[in-house]
Amino acid sequence: MVVFDFDKTLTNEDTLWGFYKEVDSSNLFFSFKRGIILFFAILHKVKIINNTVLKKIGVRLFLKGKSRDYLLKKAITYTQKIPLNNIYSIHFLSVPKEKRLIISASFDVYLSILFLGERVIGSSLYFEKGKVLGLEKNMYGEQKKLVLKENGIETIEALYTDSYSDKPLMEIANCINIVKNGTIVTRTK
Template sequence: MSGWQADKQVVAAFDFDGTMTNRDTLFPFLSHVSGQLTFFRNFILLLPVLVGYKLGLIRNDLAKEQVFTRFFWGVKMDALKYKAAQFAAQKLPNLLRPEAMKRFEWHKKQGHRCILISASLDIYLQPWALIHGFDEVICSSLEVRSDGYISGKLSGANCFGIEKARRLEALMGDRKRYILYAYGDSEGDKELLSMADHAFYREMPSH
């Protein structure tokens, strides 16, 4: 590292689904929470929404809210958090990419500030990230009504695309003051990767 960079903090920002894991984690989470029969029934009812999203006819955040409303309407957040913690401890380990975890461990050993940044939900990402030692988690959240029940809406913006870059900037401040490694695997990571000093798209270096 050149001399002018030596005193800069190094930050490693990891997307989650498809980057740290070998697949999307939302549907496995929904299946874990609802049970397989309810999951498949809801999935069939949501097919028009999912197809519309895939065809670019429905925005990511709006499609998500329809999914969340279908699965979580009438569910208390406390009950969902309990199942989310179970999912983080019992199911997520089977979905992780070993090469991604090795890269994360490399950054930790270097003393870098490691940030998990994802459009997935905080209720299962935060307990998982705490177990593994991430410094911060930036992600999407569910809106909770005053009576403790989930509304089906997102609380704040969906952490996808430009929102990832905005939230990282809000957390870290002046971009010139730190060196950024970024890891992603999809169109939703484009803005995050474009602001990095070292961007890795669908790849993990061996060291």
């Protein structure tokens, strides 16, 4: 199996903020919420809070209470704005479809639309009565490795990632490709 991270691996930018903006920018308090999430992003950067706490805050600020139908509609619009890079066009597409997998901390609600027909595992939202209540699963760090194991994947032929937060996946990869700006900057076997 050849495994690809998504944000800053198949794209050159992080897509999570763009999704929050797509879904909630018409809210009168959007600018205020943006300030709040930036404050918590700084706390994450200096390791006061972890990635899951930051994502839970983002879900609460921008997605909570939104209907599944509304999110899907926004996901369709949003995915049309996401440019994929050379790692996607050169490396991802060269791997046979049955041997490639995308695993990402980005939400599966838009990844599954962007990569229709592909094997995609992303962070998931918890819905109650058709509305977002919170974060169900954050596909980050060790969680990625656990989910692959649950799916019967014990080793990875090749891993493409931009982040050392994927160290747990690196431990089971035969070849590691570190990506920056759509280019492989380090390859280890």
